[in-house]
Amino acid sequence: xxxxxxxxxxxxxxxxxxxxxxxxxxxxxxxxxxxxxxxxxxxxxxxxxxxxxxxxxxxxxxxxxxxxxxxxxxxxxxxxxxxxxxxxxxxxxxxxxxxxxxxxxxxxxxxxxxxxxxxxxxxxxxxxxxxxxxxxxxxxxxxxxxxxxxxxxxxxxxxxxxxxxxxxxxxxxxxxxxxxxxxxxxxxxxxxxxxxxxxxxxxxxxxxxxxxxxxxxxxxxxxxxxxxxxxxxxxxxxxxxxxxxxxxxxxxxxxxxxxxxxxxxxxxxxxxxxxxxxxxxxx
Amino acid sequence: xxxxxxxxxxxxxxxxxxxxxxxxxxxxxxxxxxxxxxxxxxxxxxxxxxxxxxxxxxxxxxxxxxxxxxxxxxxxxxxxxxxxxxxxxxxxxxxxxxxxxxxxxxxxxxxxxxxxxxxxxxxxxxxxxxxxxxxxxxxxxxxxxxxxxxxxxxxxxxxxxxxxxxxxxxxxxxxxxxxxxxxxxxxxxxxxxxxxxxxxxxxxxxxxxxxxxxxxxxxxxxxxxxxxxxxxxxxxxxxxxxxxxxxxxxxxxxxxxxxxxxxxxxxxxxxxxx
Numbered sequence: 001x002x003x004x005x006x007x008x009x010x011x012x013x014x015x016x017x018x019x020x021x022x023x024x025x026x027x028x029x030x031x032x033x034x035x036x037x038x039x040x041x042x043x044x045x046x047x048x049x050x051x052x053x054x055x056x057x058x059x060x061x062x063x064x065x066x067x068x069x070x071x072x073x074x075x076x077x078x079x080x081x082x083x084x085x086x087x088x089x090x091x092x093x094x095x096x097x098x099x100x101x102x103x104x105x106x107x108x109x110x111x112x113x114x115x116x117x118x119x120x121x122x123x124x125x126x127x128x129x130x131x132x133x134x135x136x137x138x139x140x141x142x143x144x145x146x147x148x149x150x151x152x153x154x155x156x157x158x159x160x161x162x163x164x165x166x167x168x169x170x171x172x173x174x175x176x177x178x179x180x181x182x183x184x185x186x187x188x189x190x191x192x193x194x195x196x197x198x199x200x201x202x203x204x205x206x207x208x209x210x211x212x213x214x215x216x217x218x219x220x221x222x223x224x225x226x227x228x229x230x231x232x233x234x235x236x237x238x239x240x241x242x243x244x245x246x247x248x249x250x251x252x253x254x255x256x257x258x259x260x261x262x263x264x265x266x267x268x269x270x271x272x273x274x275x276x277x278x279x280x281x282x283x
Numbered sequence: 284x285x286x287x288x289x290x291x292x293x294x295x296x297x298x299x300x301x302x303x304x305x306x307x308x309x310x311x312x313x314x315x316x317x318x319x320x321x322x323x324x325x326x327x328x329x330x331x332x333x334x335x336x337x338x339x340x341x342x343x344x345x346x347x348x349x350x351x352x353x354x355x356x357x358x359x360x361x362x363x364x365x366x367x368x369x370x371x372x373x374x375x376x377x378x379x380x381x382x383x384x385x386x387x388x389x390x391x392x393x394x395x396x397x398x399x400x401x402x403x404x405x406x407x408x409x410x411x412x413x414x415x416x417x418x419x420x421x422x423x424x425x426x427x428x429x430x431x432x433x434x435x436x437x438x439x440x441x442x443x444x445x446x447x448x449x450x451x452x453x454x455x456x457x458x459x460x461x462x463x464x465x466x467x468x469x470x471x472x473x474x475x476x477x478x479x480x481x482x483x484x485x486x487x488x489x490x491x492x493x494x495x496x497x498x499x500x501x502x503x504x505x506x507x508x509x510x511x512x513x514x515x516x517x518x519x520x521x522x523x524x525x526x527x528x529x530x531x532x533x534x535x536x537x538x539x540x541x542x543x544x545x546x547x548x549x550x551x552x553x554x555x556x557x
């Protein structure tokens with residue numbers, strides 16, 4: 001202890017070796033943590049699946065169904081009942097509603113965030129409709145637009161527009177004042193302020209808004225399919241549930257769940273692509 | 284008045300026209316109110332070309348407001364500010380500011396943050412690349428060009444802030460407590476760096492700080508301000524020869540004397556208050 005006297009006696013090579021070792025240990029720890037979490041996740045899924053299977057096998061088949069039968073029926077519906085066509089119709093409705101709703105939502109949110117006059121004129125309606133459960137106006141929409149595809153697209157679009165526009169509006173309104181000042185200080189014109197400051201700082205909000213739009217769009221799509229002319233997955237679900245084909249209804253629910261999870265995952269990937277500065281800040 | 288004439292250093296990047304007015308920046312009877320509150324009272328000051336001015340004052344002395352007025356970020360209620368003989372009416376490209384909270388764009392890389400003012404001014408791509416390379420080298424950020432600000436330490440972020448300001452080669456560099464948000468050790472390193480950078484650039488600089496030591500280290504002249512209302516209570520020339528280092532300034536025999544002078548001025552009260 002005494003001969004060390006607080007002075008470093010390790011050579012640069014020794015220090016480098018230690019640094020390499022410490023980094024390797026950290027990576028091992030992180031990898032183990034990840035493996036452990038995934039293990040818990042898989043165990044959890046297995047437990048639920050087994051519980052489902054046991055309960056489903058020992059109850060009335062009208063109320064519930066074992067998981068194996070659900071998957072078997074899902075397969076047979078894909079194979080014999082042209083479920084792919086129904087799925088395709090639903091995905092089309094959803095995608096068109098999501099894209100149109102997102103574009104209108106972003107435009108509305110941006111205009112409201114930037115032009116105070118526009119906000120004063122239009123903001124009240126956007127906020128009021130955002131606060132209104134969209135389901136309540138569905139009967140009126142079918143009255144006005146009929147029971148065809150246009151009504152379904154409008155319903156899905158309406159479900160998407162409002163969460164997107166409100167989130168984008170908040171994003172545009174909360175641009176860092178300091179950054180706007182930097183723009184002013186370096187003589188940015190109004191379009192330059194938009195391109196370099198307002199739009200990029202709204203990007204994370206736009207992504208959040210679209211993620212909410214995805215969730216709401218699925219709800220909208222489903223409500224549209226069961227409250228207008230029955231079509232797509234909504235039609236299949238209603239028909240099967242009304243006929244007490246519980247296992248087939250459960251199969252449709254699982255497919256819609258998978259649809260939702262897939263789109264949320266895609267949004268996550270998009271987010272990492274579009275906002276690399278968030279991911280890299282945590283390196 | 285200041286010592287830079289003896290150094291014989293020529294700034295390669297600053298076009299100094301000796302036929303021009305030797306006064307780079309002139310502040311004439313500037314007053315400012317925030318509502319009823321008189322923030323600045325009759326501030327008058329001439330800053331010589333290539334002079335480094337430090338403005339010291341307590342919180343509420345309006346020193347930052349004064350700097351923001353020079354940059355066109357705050358309105359001048361009364362009086363005027365002239366840069367190279369023309370009155371300031373808004374932000375202009377011959378002045379550039381280094382901000383206290385860095386204010387870098389988190390979504391732009393270091394290089395794109397630095398090129399921001401050049402892109403606004405529609406400078407050509409080749410020139411942008413050359414100038415950014417020069418600025419990155421000047422502030423010692425080589426190898427970090429493609430990082431995002433979130434990946435940098437406070438000290439490195441402010442180097443980016445400094446590079447972003449000097450990259451447009453302004454005639455007047457404005458620095459608003461640039462080292463106020465970093466720790467004490469980083470602060471000294473940055474002071475050292477600024478001394479080196481400024482000895483290369485040799486341009487007019489106005490630096491706001493509340494640290495007396497920092498002011499003595501950097502300035503040719505220290506402008507001392509009092510609070511409520513903010514006004515200039517004294518101007519002290521710092522006759523410590525350049526090139527300086529933090530260490531050489533501390534060892535200078537006149538350092539404690541200057542320190543005492545500034546402290547006395549800072550405790551200055553309006554005669555009616557005494």
